[in-house]
Amino acid sequence: xxxxxxxxxxxxxxxxxxxxxxxxxxxxxxxxxxxxxxxxxxxxxxxxxxxxxxxxxxxxxxxxxxxxxxxxxxxxxxxxxxxxxxxxxxxxxxxxxxxxxxxxxxxxxxxxxxxxxxxxxxxxxxxxxxxxxxxxxxxxxxxxxxxxxxxxxxxxxxxxxxxxxxxxxxxxxxxxxxxxxxxxxxxxxxxxxxxxxxxxxxxxxxx
Numbered sequence: 001x002x003x004x005x006x007x008x009x010x011x012x013x014x015x016x017x018x019x020x021x022x023x024x025x026x027x028x029x030x031x032x033x034x035x036x037x038x039x040x041x042x043x044x045x046x047x048x049x050x051x052x053x054x055x056x057x058x059x060x061x062x063x064x065x066x067x068x069x070x071x072x073x074x075x076x077x078x079x080x081x082x083x084x085x086x087x088x089x090x091x092x093x094x095x096x097x098x099x100x101x102x103x104x105x106x107x108x109x110x111x112x113x114x115x116x117x118x119x120x121x122x123x124x125x126x127x128x129x130x131x132x133x134x135x136x137x138x139x140x141x142x143x144x145x146x147x148x149x150x151x152x153x154x155x156x157x158x159x160x161x162x163x164x165x166x167x168x169x170x171x172x173x174x175x176x177x178x179x180x181x182x183x184x185x186x187x188x189x190x191x192x193x194x195x196x197x198x199x200x201x202x203x204x205x206x207x
Contacts, residue, residue: 110139
């Protein structure tokens with residue numbers, strides 16, 4: 001199933017890439033997203049488009065195939081979709097940066113009694129996985145959904161110190177549960193787009 005979100009005219013000024021970008025030096029005068037990639041059943045190769053603002057402080061991923069569905073013929077793979085978004089962040093020396101926010105927008109066309117479960121897990125490349133953030137939508141529903149995760153110590157902590165580059169990852173898991181709609185109940189839901197932004201930079205404490 002394909003469900004796309006049209007990018008507005010404001011994104012025409014963004015640098016757009018559908019695959020790997022040419023490597024750039026890690027050093028930078030200000031924190032920047034340098035490269036963003038996607039992988040997973042919800043974002044197979046060629047199905048997601050990445051746009052990074054010219055100043056490197058924000059990015060948008062637009063999905064064409066991040067959708068799950070239930071129904072008589074739906075398999076577990078149809079009901080569960082995932083995508084790992086990896087963003088390379090370059091920093092000035094002896095600096096750490098926060099992620100300002102991650103905003104997700106999608107759709108949910110759910111039969112009465114069906115459920116959409118969304119789980120997002122964030123981590124930095126120092127290996128620390130954070131407690132997943134979860135949300136649900138209960139059917140009946142036939143409208144868009146949106147969710148934004150703001151900077152907090154529990155959900156979007158600061159990067160490791162140093163020029164890196166460091167990789168910030170967001171793993172998004174979407175699953176549909178037929179619930180009381182039964183195995184014949186037809187529901188569909190997905191993720192249209194994700195926006196990420198850098199937060200505040202701060203000097204690292206002397207060690």
